[in-house]
Amino acid sequence: MFDNLERSLTVAGSIEEALAARKQGAAILAGGTWLMRDERRGLTLPQAFVSLHAVPGLKAIDIEDHQITIGAAVTHEVLGKLLAGIAGLEAVTAAATGAANPAIRRVATVGGNLCTTDFAAADLLPALLAIDAIVELQADHVPLCLPIASFLANRRDLLAGAILTRVILCRDNLASAHARLPLRRAGDYPVAIVSVALTAERQIRIAVGSVEHVARRWTTLEEAFSAERDGRPASGEIAASLAAQCNDFEGRDGIEADGWYRRQVLPALVRRSMEALLQEDAAR
Numbered sequence: 223m224f225d226n227l228e229r230s231l232t233v234a235g236s237i238e239e240a241l242a243a244r245k246q247g248a249a250i251l252a253g254g255t256w257l258m259r260d261e262r263r264g265l266t267l268p269q270a271f272v273s274l275h276a277v278p279g280l281k282a283i284d285i286e287d288h289q290i291t292i293g294a295a296v297t298h299e300v301l302g303k304l305l306a307g308i309a310g311l312e313a314v315t316a317a318a319t320g321a322a323n324p325a326i327r328r329v330a331t332v333g334g335n336l337c338t339t340d341f342a343a344a345d346l347l348p349a350l351l352a353i354d355a356i357v358e359l360q361a362d363h364v365p366l367c368l369p370i371a372s373f374l375a376n377r378r379d380l381l382a383g384a385i386l387t388r389v390i391l392c393r394d395n396l397a398s399a400h401a402r403l404p405l406r407r408a409g410d411y412p413v414a415i416v417s418v419a420l421t422a423e424r425q426i427r428i429a430v431g432s433v434e435h436v437a438r439r440w441t442t443l444e445e446a447f448s449a450e451r452d453g454r455p456a457s458g459e460i461a462a463s464l465a466a467q468c469n470d471f472e473g474r475d476g477i478e479a480d481g482w483y484r485r486q487v488l489p490a491l492v493r494r495s496m497e498a499l500l501q502e503d504a505a506r
């Protein structure tokens with residue numbers, strides 16, 4: 223139930239304005255698809271909000287030869303459309319176009335997906351981990367850029383006084399793929415997610431989402447892959463069998479699935495994502 227308290231919304235025209243509102247206790251309001259359901263989760267809705275939508279550049283995607291810069295207020299729908307067909311970014315495109323449902327994708331933002339600290343099933347996180355994206359935060363005048371893995375390792379503390387402003391994707395990956403398992407075809411949170419990327423050095427990065435509370439790289443499997451001939455498994459089947467041997471995840475129990483089930487579906491998702499990756503690489 224909603225309470226009757228009056229709430230305020232500031233539409234920031236600059237990062238400085240947004241930071242000033244943040245310092246006074248306002249919560250960042252992006253698409254609102256998560257935040258506006260706080261009360262349903264038994265949390266108190268914040269008193270004050272600040273929107274980033276009018277901050278110049280934060281709704282834009284800048285595509286350059288060597289990198290792509292994505293503003294925090296870009297929606298999943300726009301992200302999926304603008305990245306479609308870009309080699310190396312297939313995992314991010316699939317994460318943006320496959321998450322949630324069309325109505326949510328129309329409003330849910332990149333910043334919201336990365337900053338919802340109590341949401342374990344975010345699709346963009348493993349996709350961005352696999353391609354080793356950089357996250358830009360701003361807490362004062364100087365932006366801080368750090369690898370997404372470092373951001374996730376310390377996300378709550380970093381966001382306590384900062385705003386996520388941009389995500390930067392280097393265009394040095396050769397191919398990538400994203401496999402997810404929702405219990406129904408659409409609308410459900412994914413039970414488990416696997417994203418894979420083939421780097422310029424022809425190594426494979428693997429990241430897993432929704433199985434534990436925070437997405438992370440699967441480094442033991444990356445090592446097992448690199449010990450194979452040519453530095454990678456020759457088929458999806460071999461990849462799945464290696465995944466079954468080095469499954470070091472602690473599955474989290476949740477409404478959609480138990481932890482053991484999330485762990486158990488990982489080899490199948492590794493097979494699917496690796497088959498797609500090997501196919502993309504062969505087609506280049």
Ligand SMILES: Cc1cc2nc3c(=O)[nH]c(=O)nc-3n(C[C@H](O)[C@H](O)[C@H](O)COP(=O)(O)OP(=O)(O)OC[C@H]3O[C@@H](n4cnc5c(N)ncnc54)[C@H](O)[C@@H]3O)c2cc1C
Nearest residue numbers: 252253254255256257321322331333334335337344345386
């Ligand atoms: C029915 C349903 C199904 C869904 N299914 C999926 C799915 O399959 N896959 C998936 O990935 N997601 C899914 N989601 C989650 C959805 O993607 C998230 O709700 C969304 O990512 C949050 O984005 P938002 O822009 O609406 O953020 P908001 O709800 O506005 O904000 C979420 C949190 O992030 C903070 N925040 C937002 N932007 C910033 C910023 N730039 N800097 C600092 N803090 C910030 C806010 O203060 C708040 O704490 C689903 C949601 C719903 C409602």
